[in-house]
Amino acid sequence: MKNDVIVGLGSNIDPMTYIEKALTQIKTRFLSVNVSEFIFTEPIGFKHQAPFCNGAVRFTTDLSAEALKSWLLALEDALGRIRTENKNGPRTIDLDILVWNGKIVDPDVGERDFLQSALKALQPTLF
Template identity: 45%
Template sequence: MNEVVVSVGSNIEPDKNVKLAKYNLSKTDNFVNESRFYITKPIGFTEQPDFLNGAFLIHTEDGFETFRQKLKQVEIDQGRVKQSNKNGPRCIDLDIVVWNRRIVDPDFYQRDFIKKTVLELIPDLKV
């Protein structure tokens, strides 16, 4: 069983889309816990609504790449369309931050809200 922390973000109907992502991931994987969620200002492209950001702790039988593809499929199923502006608005953004207690996303070190939510779920994570 693989232990995964997924960062979650949305600024298009965020409450609805975060709940839907949780539901969709719970259908195929063992949803363990979620962090608190925080309102954050957009980064880069600021002419858009604030984001709702948090994290999910999930146990999965999937390998890393299979699980990553599953997250991308959940994004697509929820209506996410990739834009030329990578910092633009989105209905849902799901990224693997920690895989089996190993930090795999550099945003952990660059964005305080990601670090805060991950450490809320795994307080003894070695950083």
């Protein structure tokens, strides 16, 4: 079964480089890839760091949600993401499943305007 997915991408360590690398891997692996605009936003939580570049990508996949999450975590690791105790700290890349088959599955969407804007661009019927 094909699953329709939207994944959020964010970075504040050399963001254009790491977002482009992540997008290249996603476009190589998945079908029907559409990309939102990317915008710079101020950090949330831990303020003493560089702004984040954020956007989203929509694609179809045969993977289950769990398998896709594992693939995204492996991609984050491959792109040098270092996980620290500070959940809101700097990172090379952050990849999160936001929408799964038309259902918003990430609670941050309701709190972050930049995520809502990206989702509206990729799937206007969500809102």
